[in-house]
Amino acid sequence: MKKVLVLLLACLMIFGMFACSSTTGGGTGSDPAQARKDDGVNRIGFALADISGQAVQTESSAFESTAKELGFDEVIMLSAENSVETQITQVRDMITSECDVIVIYSVDADGIVPAVQSCNEAGIPVIAVDRGIKSGDILCSIASNNISDGRDVANYFGTLTAGEPEKSVKCLHIIGNLSSTAQKERADGFRLGVDSWGQLTIVSEVATEADADKIYNAVVDSFKTNPDIKAIFVPYDALLSPVVSALKEIGKYYPVGEEGHVMLGAVDGATEQLEWLSQGVNDISISLDFQGFGAKAAEAAWAWLQGNSVAETIQTISIPCVMGNVDYLAKNGYLWGLSK
């Protein structure tokens, strides 16, 4: 009986293959380029590295609403949850879905290249958003300068502590997701910035996989080894909450301006962290243009579909937010995290 069922399954697969062979134009059908044809539907795919967090939610919502407003009939959005192999598979599935344009917010700038090459073979333009892609034909890259974003945080720490003795300002560097190119670049930028200020020194770099528990423990443990840590950098805002909790737990939390305050800096410009700036919890948050990432990617895709030219690089503006400017920037609508 089981053999009969196995045979039936095999027949079903084979039947499926042959029954639908007419839809692939009669070729071998396994080449995406051969299979691609215009079905009259404007379809756009967005391959996201992950979908958790306020920033990426803002980016994907802006992308979806802009794409629909512009006239895309179908918007496919898939999240790879920071797995390169999953993202490659998802992009190749988008080719199968006959997307007209594929937008990639890549898990890994190197790792995603084979998927980009598959898109190139299939004649589907690729737009890289938020994070760069190392090679392959990219129609347009939309991103902030992650290295500069990380460096700006270090520079702010440096400015606040100018005049302090050499290597006296000890910094703790929390590393989030090791597979994320953006975080690697922010980390590189932070290190570059620290190196340019004599008084700053990184005493510990802890990989936490962006896990709140691990971040909390990393802060607690680091202060055991180095009780006089003066500054903490995390690669994105969402990771700041467990840092603050840990500082409170070990009695090291003092608001900005108070004796013993530990400087806190991050990148993204999420709502909670921008509000914290006014309350003196943290010192700096670099606000990236996540709405712009999503909207500009959809606009570039639509422009290409309409036969218009598209800029090769679109650099978005990052805004360093501190206690002194956050209210002004929010009032004037410069911050996605505090927009109504």
Added chain:
Amino acid sequence: MRENADKSRLTIKEFALKYGIYIGFVLVFTVFAVTREKFLTVQNLINILDQYAYFIVCAMGMYFVVMVGGVDLSSGGLIALSSVIGAAIMTSTKSALLGCAVVLVMCTLAGIINGMSVAKLGLPAFIATLAFENIWRGTAYTYTSAQTLSGIPSSITSLYFTKMIGIRLTTLIMIGVFIILFYLMTFTGYSKKLYAVGGNKEAAKVMGIKATIMMVSAYAICGCCSGISSVLLVSYMASASASVASSLSLDCIAAVIIGGASANGGEGKLTGAVVGALLFAMIKNGLNLMGLSYFYQLVATGVIIYIACAIDRQRVKAGL
């Protein structure tokens, strides 16, 4: 005579319990075929095999470990470490063959270490292999400084990009591995010993079966399959990274259980494991084509694993 015939005839419930995986496969296939036009295309069905060849090979290896009542949570980490070491050898020596040989030997040895830890030292499989998962992955991250290694020789990437009779070489390798393992399980005495050890280790020893050797061999096969899977993955990704295959071990265990293998060992077919892995791959592909978010995919796979385990329990209770 007629009584015997009635006994051999299954009720609908028994039939559903016994062949649930195959019914589920047909059901899921049909649902995707009807709801998603792009699903039922030659290109897509071949894509499923192409894209998940490494996963199916790894699941086949996991099947052997599950058969002896164990689990191997280190497969993902081992694939990550072996892929970066293999890639480094390939890029520095320009010899794909040497890189592949090192990967296969290394992974088989790692499998033997796992097997010895469980069978000889008596460590719980869950703990021992979880420890090695951390060791392998941590070493991979240290070795690469979390950087992706690219520049893989074309002789390796061509495994994915070259086709024979319309099928990619990676898929043909997966089919080749299946044939070898199917032969091992069907035409040699190996499967009987494996089932005996998985069913009752002490009873197997009394029967004169060298249980330790059987267990180590099962882990070694699993390690070897992880090595092959590693080569296929490097070929698929044209790069190597320490972060790959993070949930692969659990997915493979799930595929094997979905395929009808008993989580306690001693029961299950290799074909079931392959169908389980294919079902897994098909669901991911179908949901991707539907554009459903990763969160829904997690829910869907969770529900399927739960149902598969529930069916397995009912099947055992019914003595089928």
